Amino acid sequence: MIKLAEVTKSYWDQQVLKGVNLEVGRAETKIILGGSGSGKSTIIKLVLGLEKPDSGHIFVDGEDITPFREHELMHVRRKFGMVFQEGALFDSLTVGENVAYKMREEKLFSEEEVDAVVRRMLGFVDLEDAIDKMPAELSGGMRRRVAIARALVGNPKIMLYDEPTAGLDPITSRTISELVIKLRDLEGVSSVFVTHDLRTAFTLASQFAVVRGGGDVEFMGEDGKLCLINTRFVMLQDGKILFEGTDEELRNFSSSYVQEFLA
Numbered sequence: 001m002i003k004l005a006e007v008t009k010s011y012w013d014q015q016v017l018k019g020v021n022l023e024v025g026r027a028e029t030k031i032i033l034g035g036s037g038s039g040k041s042t043i044i045k046l047v048l049g050l051e052k053p054d055s056g057h058i059f060v061d062g063e064d065i066t067p068f069r070e071h072e073l074m075h076v077r078r079k080f081g082m083v084f085q086e087g088a089l090f091d092s093l094t095v096g097e098n099v100a101y102k103m104r105e106e107k108l109f110s111e112e113e114v115d116a117v118v119r120r121m122l123g124f125v126d127l128e129d130a131i132d133k134m135p136a137e138l139s140g141g142m143r144r145r146v147a148i149a150r151a152l153v154g155n156p157k158i159m160l161y162d163e164p165t166a167g168l169d170p171i172t173s174r175t176i177s178e179l180v181i182k183l184r185d186l187e188g189v190s191s192v193f194v195t196h197d198l199r200t201a202f203t204l205a206s207q208f209a210v211v212r213g214g215g216d217v218e219f220m221g222e223d224g225k226l227c228l229i230n231t232r233f234v235m236l237q238d239g240k241i242l243f244e245g246t247d248e249e250l251r252n253f254s255s256s257y258v259q260e261f262l263a
């Protein structure tokens with residue numbers, strides 16, 4: 001779904017990415033870790049075509065987007081749902097209007113269709129009752145969930161998360177992790193998950209969602225000896241990928257940089 005091949009990127013005289021290779025397959029999650037300023041958000045911007053690499057290639061859903069111009073990139077961006085740290089809801093619109101925004105702008109859907117989608121997406125994040133509230137009336141965690149509901153409109157095959165749990169308490173972060181796991185395991189969505197939040201990162205890498213009879217979703221932990229095959233860590237350091245592998249491999253990786261990061 002996403003591939004970066006030998007990507008380099010500088011801003012002025014600062015080389016941020018020095019030959020990055022990264023692939024995200026269907027229904028796969030790559031968790032990107034790295035210190036502040038290590039180029040995590042830059043990777044997201046490159047994938048969206050908001051920045052161009054200096055060299056190397058970026059593929060999305062099999063297409064080399066590197067030479068694409070703005071009108072072609074607009075079409076590529078429809079494949080993505082994006083959730084950023086700030087949530088970035090429109091303050092003057094209700095929750096329902098925020099979620100409906102993209103569909104209304106496209107002017108292709110009846111109000112009944114828009115309403116059905118808005119209710120379904122808010123149902124997915126368990127916030128149907130907030131449909132008529134204003135963002136200011138919601139907690140930080142609820143706003144982040146509305147942002148996820150909004151990102152899901154159009155059923156994107158790929159989700160990009162840039163520090164979506166930053167500033168949230170552990171319990172609220174847990175609800176965000178569960179949504180990400182549900183999208184991965186029940187909807188087959190691919191994702192790039194940039195984070196500083198190790199607790200959330202290890203939750204994503206060690207738990208999976210199953211649907212029980214009656215439609216309830218349950219979250220289960222991998223057995224001690226098993227590793228989830230659909231979720232891997234990628235650690236950036238000094239413009240390169242220092243490590244890629246499972247949660248267990250990361251914990252055992254003998255690099256003082258990684259061990260300090262985990263500590």
Ligand SMILES: Nc1ncnc2c1ncn2[C@@H]1O[C@H](COP(=O)(O)OP(=O)(O)O)[C@@H](O)[C@H]1O
Pocket residue numbers: 011012016034035036037038039040041042043
């Ligand atoms: N538009 C820009 N112009 C100049 N420098 C930038 C720009 N965007 C990012 N940078 C610099 O590139 C480095 C990597 O940034 P970023 O990808 O945002 O890091 P991260 O998300 O890992 O914290 C930082 O040193 C940042 O200051």
Ligand SMILES: [Mg+2]
Pocket residue numbers: 040041042162
């Ligand atoms: Mg960043």
